[in-house]
Amino acid sequence: MKTTYIRLTIATALLLGIYSCKKGEATTSDYAVSEPEYNKEIVADSISSVATMSVKDKQFIKTANVNMEVKDVYAATISIEKSVQDLGGFVTHSNLQSNVISEDTYNTSDENAMLIKKYQTENSMQVRVPTAKLGELLTLINDKKLFLNSRVINAEDVTSSIKYAEMEGKRIKKTSENISDLKTTKDKVKMSDENMSEENQQQLANLEVTDNLKYSTVDIYIKEPKIRIAEIAVTNSKIIDNKYKFNFIYDVKNAFVEGFYLIQRIVIGLIVIWPILLIAGIGFYFYRKNKSYKKTTQTDKE
Template identity: 25%
Template sequence: MKTKLFLALLAGVLLLGACKGSNYEAIRDEKAVSKTDAALANADSTSLETTSTKLVKTADMRFKVKSVQQTGDAIAALTARSNGMVMHHQMQANIEKSEDIRISNDSVKRVSAFSTNADMTVRIPSDKLEDYMTEVAHMGMYVTMRKMDIEDRTLDYLSEKLKLKNRQELVAQQKQGKVIIKNPVNVMLLKDDMVDQQIGNMRTDAEVKYSTVTLSFYQSNTIVQETIANDDPSAYQLPFFKRLAIALSNGWALFIEFMLGMANIWVFIVLAVALWMLYRYYRRKHPAWFVSGIKS
Protein backbone atom coordinates (compact mmCIF):
# COMPACT_ATOMS: atom_id res chain seq x y z
CA MET A 1 0.00 0.00 0.00
CA LYS A 2 2.84 2.38 0.86
CA THR A 3 4.56 1.44 -2.37
CA LYS A 4 1.52 2.36 -4.45
CA LEU A 5 1.24 5.72 -2.63
CA PHE A 6 4.93 6.44 -3.27
CA LEU A 7 4.62 5.68 -6.98
CA ALA A 8 1.58 7.95 -7.26
CA LEU A 9 3.45 10.86 -5.61
CA LEU A 10 6.48 10.28 -7.88
CA ALA A 11 4.30 10.33 -11.01
CA GLY A 12 2.69 13.59 -9.87
CA VAL A 13 6.08 15.24 -9.30
CA LEU A 14 7.34 14.18 -12.77
CA LEU A 15 4.14 15.41 -14.48
CA LEU A 16 4.42 18.77 -12.71
CA GLY A 17 8.03 19.13 -13.85
CA ALA A 18 7.13 18.29 -17.43
CA CYS A 19 4.35 20.90 -17.45
CA LYS A 20 6.73 23.55 -16.12
CA GLY A 21 9.29 22.58 -18.78
CA SER A 22 6.75 22.81 -21.58
CA ASN A 23 5.46 26.14 -20.24
CA TYR A 24 9.02 27.39 -20.18
CA GLU A 25 9.64 26.27 -23.79
CA ALA A 26 6.40 27.91 -24.88
CA ILE A 27 7.29 31.15 -23.16
CA ARG A 28 10.77 31.00 -24.68
CA ASP A 29 9.27 30.46 -28.18
CA GLU A 30 6.84 33.32 -27.72
CA LYS A 31 9.72 35.59 -26.73
CA ALA A 32 11.66 34.44 -29.79
CA VAL A 33 8.69 35.15 -32.02
CA SER A 34 8.21 38.53 -30.40
CA LYS A 35 11.87 39.34 -30.95
CA THR A 36 11.58 38.17 -34.58
CA ASP A 37 8.48 40.26 -35.19
CA ALA A 38 10.17 43.26 -33.63
CA ALA A 39 13.21 42.71 -35.82
CA LEU A 40 11.02 42.45 -38.91
CA ALA A 41 9.13 45.56 -37.92
CA ASN A 42 12.40 47.43 -37.45
CA ALA A 43 13.63 46.08 -40.80
CA ASP A 44 10.41 47.15 -42.50
CA SER A 45 10.59 50.64 -41.01
CA THR A 46 14.24 50.84 -42.01
CA SER A 47 13.36 49.75 -45.57
CA LEU A 48 10.60 52.35 -45.68
CA GLU A 49 13.03 55.04 -44.59
CA THR A 50 15.83 53.97 -46.93
CA THR A 51 13.64 53.37 -50.03
CA SER A 52 13.93 56.35 -52.35
CA THR A 53 10.86 57.98 -53.84
CA LYS A 54 9.74 56.26 -57.03
CA LEU A 55 8.20 58.90 -59.29
CA VAL A 56 7.24 57.82 -62.81
CA LYS A 57 6.82 60.74 -65.25
CA THR A 58 5.00 60.62 -68.58
CA ALA A 59 4.32 63.47 -71.01
CA ASP A 60 2.25 64.07 -74.16
CA MET A 61 2.35 66.90 -76.68
CA ARG A 62 0.56 67.71 -79.93
CA PHE A 63 1.64 70.67 -82.04
CA LYS A 64 1.67 72.08 -85.58
CA VAL A 65 4.92 72.51 -87.53
CA LYS A 66 6.02 73.87 -90.89
CA SER A 67 7.62 70.63 -92.06
CA VAL A 68 6.87 67.25 -90.50
CA GLN A 69 9.97 65.60 -91.93
CA GLN A 70 12.41 68.30 -90.78
CA THR A 71 10.82 68.41 -87.32
CA GLY A 72 11.09 64.63 -86.98
CA ASP A 73 14.81 64.79 -87.81
CA ALA A 74 15.31 67.64 -85.32
CA ILE A 75 13.50 65.75 -82.53
CA ALA A 76 15.62 62.64 -83.17
CA ALA A 77 18.81 64.72 -82.96
CA LEU A 78 17.63 66.43 -79.74
CA THR A 79 16.77 63.06 -78.22
CA ALA A 80 20.27 61.74 -78.96
CA ARG A 81 21.87 64.85 -77.40
CA SER A 82 19.74 64.33 -74.29
CA ASN A 83 20.97 60.73 -73.91
CA GLY A 84 17.51 59.46 -74.79
CA MET A 85 16.17 56.99 -77.33
CA VAL A 86 13.49 57.10 -80.03
CA MET A 87 11.22 54.11 -79.40
CA HIS A 88 8.67 54.74 -82.15
CA HIS A 89 8.58 57.02 -85.21
CA GLN A 90 5.83 56.89 -87.84
CA MET A 91 5.15 59.47 -90.54
CA GLN A 92 2.28 59.22 -92.99
CA ALA A 93 0.66 61.35 -95.72
CA ASN A 94 -2.99 61.00 -96.69
CA ILE A 95 -4.54 62.23 -99.94
CA GLU A 96 -7.41 64.53 -99.00
CA LYS A 97 -8.45 65.39 -102.59
CA SER A 98 -7.13 64.67 -106.09
CA GLU A 99 -8.07 65.90 -109.57
CA ASP A 100 -6.79 64.87 -113.03
CA ILE A 101 -6.51 67.45 -115.83
CA ARG A 102 -6.06 66.03 -119.34
CA ILE A 103 -3.32 67.81 -121.29
CA SER A 104 -2.97 65.31 -124.20
CA ASN A 105 -4.20 61.91 -125.29
CA ASP A 106 -1.58 60.10 -123.25
CA SER A 107 -0.70 62.65 -120.52
CA VAL A 108 -2.57 63.90 -117.46
CA LYS A 109 -1.68 66.54 -114.87
CA ARG A 110 -2.67 65.28 -111.42
CA VAL A 111 -3.18 67.85 -108.66
CA SER A 112 -3.36 66.35 -105.14
CA ALA A 113 -3.82 67.80 -101.66
CA PHE A 114 -1.90 65.91 -98.94
CA SER A 115 -2.20 66.04 -95.17
CA THR A 116 1.02 64.95 -93.42
CA ASN A 117 1.44 63.99 -89.75
CA ALA A 118 3.83 62.00 -87.58
CA ASP A 119 3.85 60.20 -84.23
CA MET A 120 6.94 59.68 -82.08
CA THR A 121 7.54 57.96 -78.75
CA VAL A 122 10.83 58.75 -76.99
CA ARG A 123 12.41 57.97 -73.63
CA ILE A 124 14.27 60.79 -71.93
CA PRO A 125 16.16 60.93 -68.62
CA SER A 126 13.65 62.13 -66.07
CA ASP A 127 15.86 64.97 -64.84
CA LYS A 128 15.90 66.45 -68.38
CA LEU A 129 12.19 66.08 -69.12
CA GLU A 130 11.13 69.70 -68.55
CA ASP A 131 13.94 71.16 -70.65
CA TYR A 132 13.29 68.62 -73.39
CA MET A 133 9.59 69.44 -73.58
CA THR A 134 10.35 73.17 -73.75
CA GLU A 135 12.81 72.74 -76.63
CA VAL A 136 10.38 70.53 -78.55
CA ALA A 137 7.58 73.08 -78.08
CA HIS A 138 9.79 75.76 -79.66
CA MET A 139 10.09 73.65 -82.83
CA GLY A 140 6.38 74.05 -83.62
CA MET A 141 4.27 76.93 -84.83
CA TYR A 142 1.91 76.46 -81.89
CA VAL A 143 1.04 73.75 -79.34
CA THR A 144 -2.51 72.37 -79.33
CA MET A 145 -2.04 70.04 -76.34
CA ARG A 146 0.64 69.53 -73.72
CA LYS A 147 0.44 67.56 -70.48
CA MET A 148 2.64 65.76 -67.98
CA ASP A 149 1.65 63.14 -65.39
CA ILE A 150 3.61 62.02 -62.32
CA GLU A 151 2.74 58.73 -60.62
CA ASP A 152 4.14 57.93 -57.17
CA ARG A 153 4.92 54.21 -56.97
CA THR A 154 6.98 54.30 -53.79
CA LEU A 155 4.55 52.26 -51.67
CA ASP A 156 3.91 49.77 -54.48
CA TYR A 157 7.65 49.34 -54.93
CA LEU A 158 8.16 48.82 -51.18
CA SER A 159 5.24 46.36 -51.04
CA GLU A 160 6.73 44.22 -53.80
CA LYS A 161 10.14 44.43 -52.17
CA LEU A 162 8.85 43.21 -48.79
CA LYS A 163 6.78 40.44 -50.40
CA LEU A 164 9.86 39.30 -52.27
CA LYS A 165 11.85 39.24 -49.04
CA ASN A 166 9.19 37.12 -47.33
CA ARG A 167 9.16 34.66 -50.20
CA GLN A 168 12.95 34.44 -50.19
CA GLU A 169 12.89 33.62 -46.47
CA LEU A 170 10.23 30.97 -47.06
CA VAL A 171 12.26 29.38 -49.85
CA ALA A 172 15.37 29.41 -47.60
CA GLN A 173 13.44 27.70 -44.79
CA GLN A 174 12.09 25.16 -47.25
CA LYS A 175 15.61 24.33 -48.38
CA GLN A 176 16.75 23.95 -44.73
CA GLY A 177 13.83 21.64 -43.99
CA LYS A 178 12.15 23.96 -41.49
CA VAL A 179 9.13 24.32 -43.77
CA ILE A 180 7.78 21.47 -45.86
CA ILE A 181 5.85 22.25 -49.04
CA LYS A 182 4.34 18.99 -50.20
CA ASN A 183 3.18 20.06 -53.68
CA PRO A 184 6.13 20.86 -56.03
CA VAL A 185 3.82 22.98 -58.19
CA ASN A 186 3.38 25.42 -55.32
CA VAL A 187 7.17 25.78 -55.10
CA MET A 188 7.36 26.62 -58.80
CA LEU A 189 4.51 29.12 -58.51
CA LEU A 190 6.23 30.73 -55.54
CA LYS A 191 9.48 31.09 -57.49
CA ASP A 192 7.62 32.47 -60.51
CA ASP A 193 6.01 35.09 -58.27
CA MET A 194 9.44 36.05 -57.01
CA VAL A 195 10.69 36.50 -60.58
CA ASP A 196 7.64 38.61 -61.47
CA GLN A 197 8.20 40.83 -58.45
CA GLN A 198 11.87 41.30 -59.28
CA ILE A 199 11.09 42.14 -62.91
CA GLY A 200 8.29 44.48 -61.81
CA ASN A 201 10.63 46.43 -59.55
CA MET A 202 13.30 46.53 -62.27
CA ARG A 203 10.70 47.90 -64.69
CA THR A 204 9.72 50.53 -62.15
CA ASP A 205 13.37 51.54 -61.71
CA ALA A 206 13.72 51.91 -65.48
CA GLU A 207 10.55 54.01 -65.72
CA VAL A 208 11.74 56.21 -62.87
CA LYS A 209 15.09 56.76 -64.58
CA TYR A 210 13.68 57.38 -68.07
CA SER A 211 10.42 59.19 -68.78
CA THR A 212 8.21 58.29 -71.73
CA VAL A 213 7.20 61.16 -74.02
CA THR A 214 4.56 60.82 -76.75
CA LEU A 215 4.75 63.44 -79.51
CA SER A 216 2.24 64.05 -82.30
CA PHE A 217 2.76 66.81 -84.87
CA TYR A 218 1.30 67.79 -88.22
CA GLN A 219 1.56 70.42 -90.95
CA SER A 220 -0.77 72.28 -93.30
CA ASN A 221 -2.06 70.50 -96.39
CA THR A 222 0.43 70.37 -99.28
CA ILE A 223 -0.45 70.75 -102.97
CA VAL A 224 1.51 68.49 -105.33
CA GLN A 225 1.35 68.72 -109.14
CA GLU A 226 2.71 65.96 -111.34
CA THR A 227 2.43 64.96 -114.99
CA ILE A 228 1.71 61.26 -115.39
CA ALA A 229 0.65 58.89 -118.14
CA ASN A 230 -3.07 58.67 -118.78
CA ASP A 231 -4.31 55.44 -117.23
CA ASP A 232 -7.62 55.46 -119.18
CA PRO A 233 -7.31 52.82 -121.99
CA SER A 234 -10.10 54.45 -124.01
CA ALA A 235 -7.94 57.54 -124.52
CA TYR A 236 -5.42 55.60 -126.59
CA GLN A 237 -7.13 55.45 -130.08
CA LEU A 238 -5.61 55.18 -133.59
CA PRO A 239 -6.19 57.89 -136.27
CA PHE A 240 -9.45 57.70 -138.29
CA PHE A 241 -8.03 56.63 -141.65
CA LYS A 242 -5.93 53.93 -140.05
CA ARG A 243 -8.94 52.65 -138.17
CA LEU A 244 -10.95 52.71 -141.48
CA ALA A 245 -8.27 50.67 -143.25
CA ILE A 246 -8.27 48.17 -140.41
CA ALA A 247 -12.09 47.96 -140.60
CA LEU A 248 -12.01 47.25 -144.40
CA SER A 249 -9.37 44.62 -143.85
CA ASN A 250 -11.43 43.02 -141.10
CA GLY A 251 -14.50 43.05 -143.43
CA TRP A 252 -12.63 41.25 -146.20
CA ALA A 253 -11.34 38.71 -143.66
CA LEU A 254 -14.90 38.09 -142.45
CA PHE A 255 -16.12 37.62 -146.05
CA ILE A 256 -13.38 35.06 -146.70
CA GLU A 257 -14.29 33.19 -143.55
CA PHE A 258 -17.96 33.20 -144.62
CA MET A 259 -17.09 31.74 -148.04
CA LEU A 260 -14.95 29.08 -146.42
CA GLY A 261 -17.80 28.20 -144.11
CA MET A 262 -20.21 27.89 -147.02
CA ALA A 263 -17.71 25.67 -148.82
CA ASN A 264 -17.62 23.37 -145.83
CA ILE A 265 -21.41 22.78 -146.01
CA TRP A 266 -21.85 22.64 -149.83
CA VAL A 267 -23.34 19.14 -149.66
CA PHE A 268 -26.17 20.35 -147.41
CA ILE A 269 -26.78 23.29 -149.70
CA VAL A 270 -27.04 21.08 -152.80
CA LEU A 271 -29.36 18.66 -150.98
CA ALA A 272 -31.60 21.53 -149.84
CA VAL A 273 -31.82 22.89 -153.41
CA ALA A 274 -32.69 19.44 -154.80
CA LEU A 275 -35.44 18.95 -152.22
CA TRP A 276 -36.88 22.36 -153.01
CA MET A 277 -36.91 21.65 -156.75
CA LEU A 278 -38.57 18.27 -156.16
CA TYR A 279 -41.24 19.96 -154.05
CA ARG A 280 -41.93 22.47 -156.79
CA TYR A 281 -42.13 19.72 -159.40
CA TYR A 282 -44.68 17.62 -157.51
CA ARG A 283 -46.73 20.64 -156.65
CA ARG A 284 -46.92 21.59 -160.30
CA LYS A 285 -47.75 18.01 -161.52
CA HIS A 286 -50.19 17.09 -158.76
CA PRO A 287 -51.85 20.26 -157.50
CA ALA A 288 -54.90 18.30 -156.27
CA TRP A 289 -52.82 16.61 -153.53
CA PHE A 290 -51.78 19.88 -152.03
CA VAL A 291 -55.30 21.44 -152.39
CA SER A 292 -57.00 18.45 -150.71
CA GLY A 293 -54.36 18.49 -148.01
CA ILE A 294 -54.99 22.16 -147.30
CA LYS A 295 -58.81 21.68 -147.21
CA SER A 296 -58.57 18.73 -144.86
Protein backbone atom coordinates in the same frame (compact mmCIF):
# COMPACT_ATOMS: atom_id res chain seq x y z
CA MET B 1 5.86 137.25 -50.59
CA LYS B 2 2.98 134.92 -50.05
CA THR B 3 2.01 135.17 -53.74
CA THR B 4 5.56 134.35 -54.84
CA TYR B 5 5.61 131.25 -52.57
CA ILE B 6 2.35 129.95 -54.07
CA ARG B 7 3.66 130.41 -57.62
CA LEU B 8 6.86 128.50 -56.78
CA THR B 9 4.84 125.67 -55.27
CA ILE B 10 2.64 125.36 -58.38
CA ALA B 11 5.67 125.42 -60.69
CA THR B 12 7.38 122.74 -58.62
CA ALA B 13 4.28 120.53 -58.75
CA LEU B 14 4.05 120.90 -62.53
CA LEU B 15 7.72 119.97 -63.00
CA LEU B 16 7.34 116.93 -60.76
CA GLY B 17 4.24 115.88 -62.72
CA ILE B 18 6.04 116.14 -66.08
CA TYR B 19 9.04 114.21 -64.74
CA SER B 20 6.78 111.48 -63.35
CA CYS B 21 4.96 111.11 -66.68
CA LYS B 22 8.21 110.82 -68.64
CA LYS B 23 9.57 108.30 -66.17
CA GLY B 24 6.35 106.30 -66.37
CA GLU B 25 6.47 106.30 -70.20
CA ALA B 26 10.07 105.13 -70.24
CA THR B 27 9.31 102.31 -67.80
CA THR B 28 6.32 101.13 -69.82
CA SER B 29 8.31 101.19 -73.04
CA ASP B 30 11.13 99.21 -71.48
CA TYR B 31 8.68 96.63 -70.13
CA ALA B 32 6.97 96.24 -73.54
CA VAL B 33 10.30 95.53 -75.21
CA SER B 34 11.37 92.92 -72.68
CA GLU B 35 7.96 91.19 -72.37
CA PRO B 36 8.55 88.47 -75.03
CA GLU B 37 11.81 87.43 -73.37
CA TYR B 38 10.08 87.45 -70.00
CA ASN B 39 7.27 85.23 -71.34
CA LYS B 40 9.78 82.78 -72.82
CA GLU B 41 11.47 82.52 -69.46
CA ILE B 42 8.11 81.85 -67.78
CA VAL B 43 7.26 79.10 -70.30
CA ALA B 44 10.69 77.49 -69.92
CA ASP B 45 10.50 77.68 -66.13
CA SER B 46 6.96 76.23 -66.06
CA ILE B 47 8.00 73.27 -68.23
CA SER B 48 11.15 72.75 -66.22
CA SER B 49 9.45 73.01 -62.83
CA VAL B 50 6.78 70.44 -63.67
CA ALA B 51 9.00 67.99 -65.53
CA THR B 52 11.91 68.19 -63.08
CA MET B 53 9.81 68.13 -59.91
CA SER B 54 11.67 66.51 -57.03
CA VAL B 55 10.35 65.76 -53.53
CA LYS B 56 12.44 64.40 -50.69
CA ASP B 57 11.86 60.67 -50.00
CA LYS B 58 9.57 60.40 -53.04
CA GLN B 59 10.12 58.67 -56.36
CA PHE B 60 8.12 59.53 -59.47
CA ILE B 61 7.58 57.87 -62.84
CA LYS B 62 7.21 60.79 -65.24
CA THR B 63 5.48 60.71 -68.62
CA ALA B 64 4.40 63.43 -71.03
CA ASN B 65 2.05 63.84 -73.98
CA VAL B 66 2.42 66.69 -76.48
CA ASN B 67 -0.03 67.54 -79.28
CA MET B 68 0.89 70.50 -81.45
CA GLU B 69 0.98 71.97 -84.96
CA VAL B 70 4.28 72.71 -86.68
CA LYS B 71 5.39 74.41 -89.87
CA ASP B 72 7.11 71.35 -91.37
CA VAL B 73 6.43 67.90 -89.92
CA TYR B 74 9.43 66.23 -91.55
CA ALA B 75 11.90 68.89 -90.42
CA ALA B 76 10.40 68.90 -86.90
CA THR B 77 10.62 65.09 -86.76
CA ILE B 78 14.31 65.08 -87.70
CA SER B 79 15.03 67.83 -85.18
CA ILE B 80 13.16 66.10 -82.33
CA GLU B 81 14.81 62.74 -83.03
CA LYS B 82 18.24 64.39 -83.01
CA SER B 83 17.46 66.22 -79.77
CA VAL B 84 16.36 62.96 -78.14
CA GLN B 85 19.61 61.26 -79.17
CA ASP B 86 21.71 64.20 -77.99
CA LEU B 87 20.02 63.98 -74.57
CA GLY B 88 20.84 60.29 -74.28
CA GLY B 89 17.39 58.99 -75.19
CA PHE B 90 16.00 56.94 -78.04
CA VAL B 91 12.96 56.78 -80.34
CA THR B 92 10.65 53.78 -79.90
CA HIS B 93 8.00 54.71 -82.49
CA SER B 94 7.69 57.17 -85.38
CA ASN B 95 4.83 57.01 -87.87
CA LEU B 96 5.11 59.85 -90.40
CA GLN B 97 2.37 59.84 -93.03
CA SER B 98 0.47 62.06 -95.45
CA ASN B 99 -3.32 62.09 -95.37
CA VAL B 100 -4.62 62.66 -98.91
CA ILE B 101 -7.58 65.06 -98.92
CA SER B 102 -8.25 64.95 -102.67
CA GLU B 103 -6.69 63.46 -105.79
CA ASP B 104 -7.51 64.57 -109.35
CA THR B 105 -5.93 63.95 -112.77
CA TYR B 106 -5.98 66.65 -115.45
CA ASN B 107 -5.04 65.82 -119.07
CA THR B 108 -2.60 68.34 -120.52
CA SER B 109 -2.04 66.68 -123.93
CA ASP B 110 -2.72 63.46 -125.81
CA GLU B 111 0.23 61.79 -124.07
CA ASN B 112 0.65 63.67 -120.77
CA ALA B 113 -1.44 64.48 -117.71
CA MET B 114 -0.94 66.07 -114.30
CA LEU B 115 -1.91 64.36 -111.03
CA ILE B 116 -2.83 66.89 -108.33
CA LYS B 117 -2.79 65.68 -104.73
CA LYS B 118 -3.88 67.80 -101.77
CA TYR B 119 -2.65 66.42 -98.47
CA GLN B 120 -1.66 67.11 -94.87
CA THR B 121 1.35 65.56 -93.15
CA GLU B 122 1.39 64.29 -89.57
CA ASN B 123 3.56 62.16 -87.34
CA SER B 124 2.88 60.18 -84.20
CA MET B 125 6.03 59.56 -82.17
CA GLN B 126 7.02 57.95 -78.92
CA VAL B 127 10.42 58.68 -77.42
CA ARG B 128 12.19 57.83 -74.19
CA VAL B 129 14.57 60.24 -72.58
CA PRO B 130 16.46 60.23 -69.27
CA THR B 131 14.09 61.56 -66.62
CA ALA B 132 16.60 64.22 -65.60
CA LYS B 133 16.47 65.58 -69.19
CA LEU B 134 12.66 65.56 -69.56
CA GLY B 135 12.27 69.29 -68.94
CA GLU B 136 15.02 70.11 -71.42
CA LEU B 137 13.41 67.94 -74.11
CA LEU B 138 9.97 69.50 -73.59
CA THR B 139 11.53 72.95 -73.93
CA LEU B 140 13.19 71.95 -77.22
CA ILE B 141 9.91 70.50 -78.52
CA ASN B 142 8.04 73.64 -77.49
CA ASP B 143 10.36 75.75 -79.68
CA LYS B 144 9.10 73.88 -82.80
CA LYS B 145 5.40 74.67 -82.34
CA LEU B 146 3.14 76.95 -84.33
CA PHE B 147 0.21 76.16 -82.08
CA LEU B 148 0.08 73.99 -78.96
CA ASN B 149 -3.11 71.93 -78.79
CA SER B 150 -2.28 70.20 -75.51
CA ARG B 151 0.58 69.21 -73.26
CA VAL B 152 0.14 66.75 -70.39
CA ILE B 153 2.85 65.88 -67.89
CA ASN B 154 2.23 63.08 -65.40
CA ALA B 155 4.29 62.31 -62.31
CA GLU B 156 3.15 59.04 -60.73
CA ASP B 157 4.29 58.56 -57.13
CA VAL B 158 5.58 54.97 -56.89
CA THR B 159 7.31 55.30 -53.51
CA SER B 160 4.83 53.05 -51.72
CA SER B 161 4.85 50.55 -54.59
CA ILE B 162 8.64 50.27 -54.37
CA LYS B 163 8.45 49.73 -50.60
CA TYR B 164 5.79 47.07 -51.09
CA ALA B 165 7.94 45.36 -53.76
CA GLU B 166 10.84 45.22 -51.30
CA MET B 167 8.59 43.61 -48.66
CA GLU B 168 7.27 41.16 -51.25
CA GLY B 169 10.84 40.24 -52.16
CA LYS B 170 11.64 39.47 -48.51
CA ARG B 171 8.45 37.41 -48.20
CA ILE B 172 9.25 35.39 -51.31
CA LYS B 173 12.81 34.78 -50.06
CA LYS B 174 11.50 33.65 -46.66
CA THR B 175 8.97 31.36 -48.32
CA SER B 176 11.76 29.84 -50.42
CA GLU B 177 13.77 29.10 -47.23
CA ASN B 178 10.74 27.52 -45.58
CA ILE B 179 10.06 25.33 -48.62
CA SER B 180 13.69 24.15 -48.71
CA ASP B 181 13.32 22.85 -45.12
CA LEU B 182 10.42 20.59 -46.12
CA LYS B 183 10.80 16.95 -47.11
CA THR B 184 11.03 16.31 -50.81
CA THR B 185 7.56 15.49 -52.09
CA LYS B 186 5.42 16.30 -55.10
CA ASP B 187 3.82 19.12 -53.13
CA LYS B 188 7.24 20.56 -52.27
CA VAL B 189 8.28 20.56 -55.94
CA LYS B 190 5.04 22.26 -56.91
CA MET B 191 5.34 24.88 -54.15
CA SER B 192 8.97 25.55 -55.08
CA ASP B 193 8.07 26.00 -58.74
CA GLU B 194 5.21 28.40 -57.95
CA ASN B 195 7.42 30.40 -55.58
CA MET B 196 10.17 30.67 -58.20
CA SER B 197 7.64 31.84 -60.79
CA GLU B 198 6.38 34.48 -58.37
CA GLU B 199 9.95 35.58 -57.69
CA ASN B 200 10.64 35.93 -61.44
CA GLN B 201 7.50 38.04 -61.92
CA GLN B 202 8.51 40.25 -59.00
CA GLN B 203 11.99 40.75 -60.44
CA LEU B 204 10.50 41.62 -63.84
CA ALA B 205 8.20 44.19 -62.22
CA ASN B 206 11.17 45.67 -60.35
CA LEU B 207 13.16 45.95 -63.59
CA GLU B 208 10.25 47.73 -65.31
CA VAL B 209 9.85 50.19 -62.44
CA THR B 210 13.60 50.88 -62.41
CA ASP B 211 13.58 51.45 -66.17
CA ASN B 212 10.57 53.78 -65.99
CA LEU B 213 12.21 55.73 -63.18
CA LYS B 214 15.38 56.15 -65.24
CA TYR B 215 13.69 56.97 -68.57
CA SER B 216 10.55 59.04 -69.13
CA THR B 217 8.18 58.20 -71.97
CA VAL B 218 7.00 61.08 -74.16
CA ASP B 219 4.23 60.68 -76.73
CA ILE B 220 4.37 63.36 -79.43
CA TYR B 221 1.77 64.11 -82.11
CA ILE B 222 2.62 66.79 -84.65
CA LYS B 223 0.81 67.91 -87.80
CA GLU B 224 0.84 70.70 -90.34
CA PRO B 225 -2.14 73.09 -90.30
CA LYS B 226 -1.74 74.00 -93.96
CA ILE B 227 -2.71 71.86 -96.95
CA ARG B 228 0.15 70.92 -99.24
CA ILE B 229 -0.25 70.36 -102.99
CA ALA B 230 1.80 67.87 -105.01
CA GLU B 231 1.94 68.11 -108.80
CA ILE B 232 3.01 64.79 -110.34
CA ALA B 233 3.49 64.31 -114.09
CA VAL B 234 1.78 61.11 -115.30
CA THR B 235 0.72 59.50 -118.59
CA ASN B 236 -2.64 60.37 -120.13
CA SER B 237 -4.37 57.04 -119.52
CA LYS B 238 -7.60 58.06 -121.27
CA ILE B 239 -5.98 58.34 -124.69
CA ILE B 240 -4.31 54.96 -124.16
CA ASP B 241 -7.65 53.40 -123.25
CA ASN B 242 -9.26 54.85 -126.36
CA LYS B 243 -6.38 53.66 -128.50
CA TYR B 244 -6.79 50.01 -127.54
CA LYS B 245 -10.46 49.98 -126.63
CA PHE B 246 -11.73 48.67 -130.04
CA ASN B 247 -10.04 46.86 -133.00
CA PHE B 248 -12.58 45.91 -135.70
CA ILE B 249 -10.50 43.33 -137.66
CA TYR B 250 -9.30 41.59 -134.50
CA ASP B 251 -12.79 41.52 -132.97
CA VAL B 252 -14.35 40.05 -136.18
CA LYS B 253 -11.70 37.36 -136.38
CA ASN B 254 -12.14 36.58 -132.70
CA ALA B 255 -15.93 36.37 -133.18
CA PHE B 256 -15.53 33.71 -135.93
CA VAL B 257 -13.22 31.69 -133.71
CA GLU B 258 -15.55 31.92 -130.73
CA GLY B 259 -18.51 30.92 -132.97
CA PHE B 260 -16.61 27.82 -134.17
CA TYR B 261 -15.85 26.86 -130.57
CA LEU B 262 -19.52 27.40 -129.68
CA ILE B 263 -20.57 24.90 -132.39
CA GLN B 264 -18.07 22.40 -131.06
CA ARG B 265 -19.43 22.79 -127.54
CA ILE B 266 -23.01 22.27 -128.79
CA VAL B 267 -22.04 19.08 -130.69
CA ILE B 268 -20.17 17.73 -127.71
CA GLY B 269 -23.15 18.53 -125.51
CA LEU B 270 -25.48 16.62 -127.83
CA ILE B 271 -23.13 13.63 -127.81
CA VAL B 272 -23.06 13.67 -124.04
CA ILE B 273 -26.89 13.45 -123.83
CA TRP B 274 -27.27 10.84 -126.62
CA PRO B 275 -29.26 8.41 -124.40
CA ILE B 276 -31.85 11.10 -123.75
CA LEU B 277 -32.01 11.92 -127.43
CA LEU B 278 -32.41 8.21 -128.32
CA ILE B 279 -35.25 7.73 -125.85
CA ALA B 280 -36.91 10.91 -127.07
CA GLY B 281 -36.60 9.74 -130.71
CA ILE B 282 -38.13 6.33 -129.97
CA GLY B 283 -40.95 7.95 -128.05
CA PHE B 284 -41.61 10.36 -130.88
CA TYR B 285 -41.62 7.46 -133.40
CA PHE B 286 -44.21 5.49 -131.47
CA TYR B 287 -46.24 8.65 -130.90
CA ARG B 288 -46.39 9.34 -134.64
CA LYS B 289 -47.11 5.71 -135.43
CA ASN B 290 -49.92 5.56 -132.89
CA LYS B 291 -51.37 8.79 -134.19
CA SER B 292 -51.25 7.49 -137.80
CA TYR B 293 -52.96 4.24 -136.76
CA LYS B 294 -55.81 6.09 -135.05
CA LYS B 295 -56.32 8.27 -138.10
CA THR B 296 -56.50 5.18 -140.42
CA THR B 297 -59.00 3.41 -138.14
CA GLN B 298 -61.25 6.47 -138.06
CA THR B 299 -61.17 6.69 -141.88
CA ASP B 300 -62.19 3.00 -142.26
CA LYS B 301 -65.17 3.50 -139.96
CA GLU B 302 -66.47 6.34 -142.00
